[in-house]
Amino acid sequence: MPDNAATAAARLSSAPMMDWTDRHCRFFHRQMTSQTLLYSEMVTAPAILHGDRDRLLAYHPAEHPVALQLGGSDPADLAKATRIAAGYGYDEVNLNVGCPSDRVQSGLFGAVLMERPALVAACVAAMIDASPVEVTVKCRIGVDDQNPEQVLPDFLRQVSAAGVTRFSIHARKAWLQGLSPKENRDIPPLDYALVHRMKAEFPHLHLSVNGGIATLDEVEAHLAAGMDGAMIGRAAYHTPADVLLDADQRVFGAAHPPKTAHQVAEAMLPYIEAHLAAGGKLNQITRHMLGLFAGRPGARHWKRILSQEAHKPGAGPEVVARALAAVGQFAA
Structure with missing residues (x-):
């Protein structure tokens, strides 16, 4: 398992959230916690290849440790985007295999890739070849009528064989048909127990649990249950002081007092x-x-x-x- 800044920081991470976790949000969150891993919004590989790279990828040095989340399903494009991103000095590059929006589905990336683990494996292999830093994956436990008990371990097995050793798992299915992205964050039931079983089944992988976690008490409970990390989304945005001000002390064992x-x-x-x-x-x-x-x-x-x-x-x-x-x- 790689021993680097992002892996150490992944004990607690703030989730990538479209329209929310831009560079200003991340700088703000960094004022509350020096150690929590902060994720960018998802940026698509084509946007990096053809768009304004500085606008998409620039950030303040104080944001470290900071991870870039990429969206895409073309291994060559993802490798090129990863190589470009490397020049900006991110601590990690993450592939989105969890977003359920229609726009993402039509582009064949996000949660729909749970149905294509071999393609995900090809994507991350290309990204790893192009990246000087760790490549990770954020995924769901399954989509639509898939059986997560079968799908998730098979997904982890295939993608880790391609070289990924760290996953963040949103402990909900994504329903690509019939639910909006907002409903997909709340309606499918959480299955933390399944994610915990994955840690027991794949002890060599660094696994973070995501979905519905709103307090540091819950983070500590997941860590005590054996998870390597926990990822908080909306609560870190809507009630940041409650989640992040004490994070360095409670999650990372820092001795310095928290800010107010x-x-x-x-x-x-x-x-x-x-x-x-x-x-x-x-x-x-x-x-x-x-x-x-x-x-x-x-x-x-x-x-x-x-x-x-x-x-x-x-x-x-x-x-x-x-x-x-x-x-x-x-x-x-």
């Missing part, structure tokens, strides 16, 4: 100033910060000020400072 939510907000101000100076807009960053004080005194004031003010022309870091002051007054 106030300190995190203040730490974002220089980053915001630099983004604005480069021609960016305030709400491109603050839209990811709305949940920072979720469940804490003053949360409604924080969210209201950012929501109403950050999109206005000329809005700057003073909006965040004003929102933070409102939180402080309310809390007092």
